[in-house]
Amino acid sequence: MQRFPLYIAGQFRDAAGGEWFETENPYTLEPWAQIARGGPADVDAAVAAARTAFESGWGRSKPAYRAGLLRALADRLEQAAGELAQIETRDNGKLIAETGGQARYLPSWYRYYAGLAENLEGRVIPIDKPDVTVYTRPEPLGVIAAITPWNSPLMLATWKLAPALAAGNTVVLKPSEFTSASSIALARIFDEVGFPPGVLNVVTGFGAEVGVPLVAHPKVAKVAFTGGESGGRGVYKAAAERLIPATLELGGKSPNIVFADADLDQAVKGVIAGIFAATGQTCLAGSRVLVEDSIHDAFVERLVAFAGRAKLGDPADLATQVGPVTTRPQYEKILSYIEIARAEGARCVLGGGPAPHPAGGKGLFVQPTIFADVTNDMRIAREEVFGPVMSVLRFGDQDEAIRIANDSDYGLAAGVWTQNLRRALEMSDALAAGTVWVNTYRAVSYLAPFGGYKASGIGRENGAEALAAYMFHPGSSYSSVSVPAAAGARGVPGAGRGRESG
Template sequence: MKTTVERLQGSRQELFIDGQFVAPKRGEYVPSYDPTTGAPWYEFALAGAEDVDAAVRSAQAALKSNAWRRMTQTERGKLVRRLGELVLEHADELAQIECRDNGKLLKEMRAQMRAIPDSYLYFAGMADKLQGDTIPVNKLDMLNFNQREPIGVVAMIIPWNSPLMMLTGTLAPCLAIGNTVVVKPSEHASASTLALAELAIEAGIPPGVFNVVTGDGAVTGDALTCHPGVAKYVFTGSTGTGRKIASNAAQNLVPCQMELGGKSPHVVFSDVDIERAVNGVVSGIFAAAGQTCVAGSRCFVEAPIYERFVEALVERTRRVKVGHPMADDTDIGPLALAAQLAKVQHYVGSGVEQGARLAAGGRRPADPALAAGWYFEPTVLTQANNDMQFMRDEIFGPVVGVMPFTTEEELITLANDTEYGLASGIWTRDIDRAMRFARDIEAGTVWINTYRSAAYMSSNGGMKHSGYGRRGGFEVMREFSRLKNVVLDYSGAMQDPFVIRLR
């Protein structure tokens, strides 16, 4: 892999279409910014409608080519596995690229890059295990069966918070099935996806099977989501953008898979070890500076321990170290975007104005070494309630609102009082209570005595305005394949077409 942080500095990154890096037809480029300094560090191509059309056409051609269409499932699985092996070989370089691009901790990115290959290996093994079934019918000498086949060209619009991890969860199964792909990474973090394109070449993936078009949502994204050659869309991001993509896709009657916003409830009952639960809540909201869809941003604490819990949470929050993402002792790096920093500041201010108490954080770090970057302290707001705007809207930052509850019934009402339904968590030693919570909560994922414990083998997805469709596990193989029914009459008998025979 030629791409490294050093080579990216001051460079111009091209589009990846039909197995080659090519310049955008209009010759336009956009800067990408380093969150630790606020300064540009490379430029990426702005793909226009012509570039998007070329990428989709390349994917369509590859879908029909013998090099991909006639490849056996086992051989496709080997290519997917090889791509995962190459990610592992270049884990350190990819981790450094993502750290520089979005400000996430280098130690976290290294762990992600070493975990991602397992996902490729898992789905590589699925390539020759996507089976159909036979269907009994009320006719002799008749074979009726279903078979699964690739759905076609899949367009993926991925977010800036963990680009390669989010991409892998859908790219690996798509390739294993035999689909072709056009990826539009976020305009705020494109470099690692382009680096993956280099590895795709090295892995032997045929030209046109994997394409990358960079650019913003208004130009590149709109062109991609309106293209009639796409068979399915994958999107991870805000609910508002998801609505627009779904509307565009509907014009061509194209299905979507959406993982959208979240305002996840994180619940603590009074029978728990407080220190353990505090660490779980801190991990659930402050990891990745709160920039995760499943962030546990609404914390509900049973009334008998509310004051003690808040005291312990505030004390633990004040020990969270904000610093440069490449430093080993940093707990929270910068926010990825200047606009995200402004958004977080706005919601903290509005929470205080609406009556919440600022118990910890709430400002930019005092350290002058961090002044140029988009850093913000981990923040705890108490005396919160669900009527406050910061408790209703997704902030996507290191901000948690804490409020008490008295009964299970009240808790469920409060926890479900949101338009979102992505994830949830509960801390309790009472297994009956935990299972009642899992039954009644409106969320696609329920964590019990843990939080943000992800596994590529399990299926996940959202409810309500958090989106639809499933990712992970064998279920995603169904998401990216289509079912075809085949009926065969092997009786050899001649039948008059105008004679109706009763059974």
């Protein structure tokens, strides 16, 4: 089996405790790699390396230097996209069509933030004191703790790494214990490109042994976390205890809303792709499908016919449309929610249980499942299943669709299917969701901010907003210097970082 060690201070090393754990291929259920089992001592070493790298030069490096390395990384990632996709599919069971697309898209993030790094600017502020000059400059925060889940580890790590490094921070990355291999493969590419030791560190292991001490570490300046709601609450409490910022991208119960005037052929495809393409294992899955009364029955029939033809199988095969569930605990959770839905009175019109093993596979497959006659007070409509389970709800008019959609603890994303431009704009304004797609679904970009409302998280990733979240910057904490104009000076001894000085 392959071995994936830790990456600390520019070196690949065993964990301090010398332990390893196995990671399984979700399709075959056979171990294929060993992952170093890090612990608190490894966290200390990684944070120390990151802090040393930050203080010894990276935090004060010229933006053009950081941008050059990020662009070189993007070039190398393009060459390695196929290899990275294969590792991720083997590790988490996601379709190779999706992991391949994500891997080929990663370079765009690093190139985009390289460009933003070269355009970091402060301001000269004219104030009310005639003999005083004030200027500001953005500055990096320090060591960033980045924690990623098992469903899209490379993509979600990149959402954090690209802006954090562009701003001049250093990073300790902790991937999920279920899908750590691709993060170490990514670290190898960082190492090949020539990033200074300690700028990126990767510590693999379990949450209690790595994640908890990392978030609580006194030298961590910010936490960027993607994962479940309960984990996010724990991270946020720990960050609040230390008074450091945290970006949280958590779960969702996203509504996908179909009006009678929609292009129904496209809506069927978009609704199916919104929940089944990633086996439902995505935080933005359109798991609540709201359908206007006048087309409800016919639309459900079309959903069942279309989804019923989905091909389950080897995720490494481009012909496969639905892959296995990534972990056994998640598999059992999905099946339990199917039984909960039945007990609550929802009507199962497709699937509803484990799927037979496709040829050559032993993995944890769940049939694509559709429940009709769902009401918004049912648990299947309110709680995140994170699996291939769709709930279909009726609505009478636009106002009712908005009420049902917004009656949720979550607010990550929403979809609207209509050919009425006015309705599209009104729905986009009214829906309490961080992202609203119209006549499409699951489209994300490095250019556009992404994040949630309510229990779906705090802060935004991607876009220029993400870069600002990794800096002291004007309007938040920033450096400024005020000097008497007549003195001809350009600075004041003792002027502090991250505050105003006069």
